Amino acid sequence: MPVITYREALNQALREEMQRDSNVFLMGEDIGLFEGAYKVTAGLFAEFGEKRVRDTPIAEEEIVGLGIGSAMVGLRPVIEIMTINFSLLALDQIVNNAAKLRYMFAGGVQMPLVIRMPEGGGNQLTAQHSQSLAVWFAHVPGLLVVAPSSPADAKGLLKTSIRDNNPVIFIEHFALYNTRGELPDGELLLPIGKADVKRVGEDVTIISHSRMVQVALAAAEQLAGQGISAEVVDLRTLRPLDKETVVNSVRKTSRAVVLEEGWPTYGISAEVTAFVQDMAFDYLDAPIRRIGGAEVPMPYARNVERAAIPSDQTVIAAVKELVA
Amino acid sequence: MAFSAEEMLALYRKMLLVRRMEEKHGELLASGDIWMMGHFGTGQEAVAIGITAPLKKEDYLFPTHRGVGEFIGKGMVPKDIWAEYYGRTTGLAKGKGGLHLSDVRVGLMGLVGSLGADFAVAVGTALSSKMRGTGQVTMIYFGDGTSNQADFHPSMNLAALWQLPIVFACANNQYSELAHYRETTSTEHIAPRAAGYGVPWKIVEDGNDIQAVYAATAEAVDRARRGEGPTLVEYKTYRIAAHFTGDPGGYQPKEEIEEWKKKDPIDRFRARIIEQKVATADDLENMNREVIAEVEDAVKYAQESPWPAPEDIYQDLYA
Numbered sequence: 134m135p136v137i138t139y140r141e142a143l144n145q146a147l148r149e150e151m152q153r154d155s156n157v158f159l160m161g162e163d164i165g166l167f168e169g170a171y172k173v174t175a176g177l178f179a180e181f182g183e184k185r186v187r188d189t190p191i192a193e194e195e196i197v198g199l200g201i202g203s204a205m206v207g208l209r210p211v212i213e214i215m216t217i218n219f220s221l222l223a224l225d226q227i228v229n230n231a232a233k234l235r236y237m238f239a240g241g242v243q244m245p246l247v248i249r250m251p252e253g254g255g256n257q258l259t260a261q262h263s264q265s266l267a268v269w270f271a272h273v274p275g276l277l278v279v280a281p282s283s284p285a286d287a288k289g290l291l292k293t294s295i296r297d298n299n300p301v302i303f304i305e306h307f308a309l310y311n312t313r314g315e316l317p318d319g320e321l322l323l324p325i326g327k328a329d330v331k332r333v334g335e336d337v338t339i340i341s342h343s344r345m346v347q348v349a350l351a352a353a354e355q356l357a358g359q360g361i362s363a364e365v366v367d368l369r370t371l372r373p374l375d376k377e378t379v380v381n382s383v384r385k386t387s388r389a390v391v392l393e394e395g396w397p398t399y400g401i402s403a404e405v406t407a408f409v410q411d412m413a414f415d416y417l418d419a420p421i422r423r424i425g426g427a428e429v430p431m432p433y434a435r436n437v438e439r440a441a442i443p444s445d446q447t448v449i450a451a452v453k454e455l456v457a
Numbered sequence: 458m459a460f461s462a463e464e465m466l467a468l469y470r471k472m473l474l475v476r477r478m479e480e481k482h483g484e485l486l487a488s489g490d491i492w493m494m495g496h497f498g499t500g501q502e503a504v505a506i507g508i509t510a511p512l513k514k515e516d517y518l519f520p521t522h523r524g525v526g527e528f529i530g531k532g533m534v535p536k537d538i539w540a541e542y543y544g545r546t547t548g549l550a551k552g553k554g555g556l557h558l559s560d561v562r563v564g565l566m567g568l569v570g571s572l573g574a575d576f577a578v579a580v581g582t583a584l585s586s587k588m589r590g591t592g593q594v595t596m597i598y599f600g601d602g603t604s605n606q607a608d609f610h611p612s613m614n615l616a617a618l619w620q621l622p623i624v625f626a627c628a629n630n631q632y633s634e635l636a637h638y639r640e641t642t643s644t645e646h647i648a649p650r651a652a653g654y655g656v657p658w659k660i661v662e663d664g665n666d667i668q669a670v671y672a673a674t675a676e677a678v679d680r681a682r683r684g685e686g687p688t689l690v691e692y693k694t695y696r697i698a699a700h701f702t703g704d705p706g707g708y709q710p711k712e713e714i715e716e717w718k719k720k721d722p723i724d725r726f727r728a729r730i731i732e733q734k735v736a737t738a739d740d741l742e743n744m745n746r747e748v749i750a751e752v753e754d755a756v757k758y759a760q761e762s763p764w765p766a767p768e769d770i771y772q773d774l775y776a
């Protein structure tokens with residue numbers, strides 16, 4: 134099995150789907166000639182040309198809106214928004230148009246639109262550039278929200294997202310682009326809405342998504358050395374949630390820690406906690422623990438920024454309290 | 458209008474200070490002493506210093522991400538800039554703001570994260586000044602790329618409709634991130650768009666000539682202050698630096714960069730000062746040494762300032 138980076142995995146998915154279907158095209162700021170702020174579109178402008186790899190002005194609302202229009206009448210746009218923070222400028226288009234028009238037309242149109250964007254902190258880019266806003270989109274009926282943690286998942290899910298006839302919010306993470314992982318041979322398509330057990334364990338389930346899965350895996354590795362066996366469940370899709378995989382794991386381990394990088398208030402961990410206690414209440418040996426980012430706009434100074442983002446040590450401390 | 462000798466030297470000193478500040482930032486990044494990337498305005502100092510010069514301390518300025526020029530121009534001092542860049546408690550944002558500097562004492566209203574988000578906010582400060590009758594002017598400073606952001610248009614319309622005291626100042630440095638602006642902008646000039654909203658406009662063809670920048674801006678600022686409404690001024694200049702410190706460059710043609718280096722606004726102003734016998738080359742070299750010392754002192758002040766404590770992150774969160 135070849136080992137590739139998360140960035141390369143995304144790039145392969147885009148290339149393969151563009152080769153397969155001439156209606157797939159890309160739009161975004163500096164994605165063409167310059168291959169994207171994070172180089173995800175490397176080589177695609179050279180291969181597919183300016184008609185299908187379109188550089189746009191700095192106009193997020195416009196880009197998303199025209200993606201919606203083109204998707205409604207036959208194309209399959211994949212839009213790159215430089216970071217999730219800039220998607221706030223396009224929120225009306227995403228929430229009021231992309232998410233709703235299929236429903237409001239009673240299925241009269243399709244909306245095969247993918248919006249890719251990285252989120253997260255850790256680069257001292259401060260409050261307005263370091264947010265984890267996946268939950269904002271996961272709240273909205275009519276959207277699919279995907280947030281892979283590994284190269285293979287990134288590739289398989291992006292390909293499926295491009296083929297889906299619904300709008301997909303595809304969330305990447307700055308700190309994952311260089312992450313390496315094995316890629317199965319052959320065509321790789323992964324279903325939207327399926328979680329994945331990334332590490333099998335017995336004593337506690339750590340539930341997470343995107344970069345925090347890597348943090349959970351690092352914690353689980355250290356916990357193993359201390360005699361605690363942690364199972365790590367990667368949600369992979371945030372809307373719809375794969376409740377079954379999560380609940381099956383918690384029924385087995387009887388303890389759960391839910392981890393997210395974003396603010397936990399009304400967060401993804403809140404949603405997961407709610408359905409786990411609902412569906413696995415009788416199996417729980419301890420209250421469900423939630424871990425999230427500090428409830429402040431991301432501070433700048435290096436030391437306090439680190440303190441505001443959950444780390445493997447935060448996870449280990451929470452697990453030990455539960456298992457003690 | 459012509460500058461007095463003192464004005465010339467004061468403006469020249471500010472331009473020099475901006476250049477030395479950014480060079481220092483580059484060195485500190487290379488040595489690993491700070492991590493924060495910089496968007497340098499090398500080659501654009503005549504615009505940043507020239508547009509801020511006609512503003513009063515109490516006027517409002519919305520800066521760009523290439524901001525050290527206008528921070529210094531509007532009156533921010535180096536040690537406040539470095540203390541924040543170093544993320545220390547002595548920074549004006551106590552280590553929370555970083556690149557996104559603000560200094561409300563000198564009317565610097567902060568750098569927004571999403572480009573273009575400050576057009577409307579600037580129209581808001583202008584509305585407030587007009588309603589309160591304070592005589593303050595607002596200036597919104599932005600790049601050619603940012604002029605394509607949606608709020609540019611309703612902001613221009615409202616500023617004209619309500620005759621607000623605001624100056625729209627556009628630095629056309631010919632690049633928007635890594636692409637030449639003509640890749641993403643349908644016209645050569647940005648300023649004539651103002652006509653569609655009934656806003657007077659002007660193009661400063663030589664934005665590397667501080668005198669020309671100042672003259673056009675002062676007229677627009679005066680007009681706003683007289684209550685005659687907004688003006689859009691576009692300054693043609695060039696970004697000699699890469700987009701930001703992590704950008705390896707290579708996409709700006711070498712000859713183009715070389716051509717513009719010959720039009721370096723600091724070199725040209727220096728030549729004029731010497732030619733007009735306002736100061737000698739030696740005087741200016743002494744000034745350069747002073748400026749370097751000022752930057753070094755400010756950096757040292759920041760380095761010696763305390764780090765915030767983890768619990769400090771909850772301070773200043775009001776809701």
Ligand SMILES: Cc1ncc(C[n+]2csc(CCOP(=O)(O)OP(=O)(O)O)c2C)c(N)n1
Nearest residue numbers: 219523570571572600601602603632633634
């Ligand atoms: C809404 C939004 N989209 C994208 C960005 C990323 N970004 C930062 S600087 C920049 C280019 C700005 O170009 P221009 O306005 O011409 O100013 P210049 O960098 O040339 O000084 C971009 C796209 C951003 N900060 N905000």
